[in-house]
Amino acid sequence: MIEIYIDGASSGNPGPSGAGIFIKGLSTGPETYSVPIGIMTNHEAEYLALIHGLTICIEKGYKVVSFRTDSQLVEQAVEKEYVKKNLYQPLLQQVLFLKDELDLFFIKWIPSSQNKNADELARKAIQMNR
Template structure:
């Protein structure tokens, strides 16, 4: 994978409480192009937002077969893919696993491209990772936050708010 023809995606997720209000932040970079994405939810978890940040970054890509390098400080996301756990979970229908709705959304996006993950230490001064953290935290503090329907359905909280 040549770095010059690679889309680089930085991601982060946050929640205030676990569960609690939260959001994700994503920064996409390709050559001189840069795009930021973020969104907040009224009730979610940190792991859901970490995974959703990756999904939203991959969804933003136009075309197929792109070289993609994703930087994430989430061991949950990086290890699930890099260590192959995700494929075992998929074979077992995600039985007993958290966030099956998001993983099922992630898999076809992942398969559309040539994706590599790079784990980075959070809050270590990596500029774009720090920016993703800011986006994630701020989006979770917004007003009129959206419902994370996958979380609320899975946990029986739909209709409480």
């Protein structure tokens, strides 16, 4: 199974933001992505990291995937298919639509200490906004 570690980061809240995606479990070795995503809050950046990760999986034909995030907010929203704040509703709907394109999708919360690769990629992406 392919594991996708994701992280969103913002410099300020809101501020310049980035998404980091670290994909492992491929026969060709890991894939890394740093995606600048403009000005937004940290929570929005976390959702965008998941959306970009899902999009990459769909484009590359990765059908059985397990996502890892250090954002409990995102993990719980996806698991429950519900979010309180209206601001995040369109982002959650996009995630739910994209995940249905996959054969098997898992999402799991992990501590930040286990998500260093994705965190570094997200911080690098912040700098790419400037």
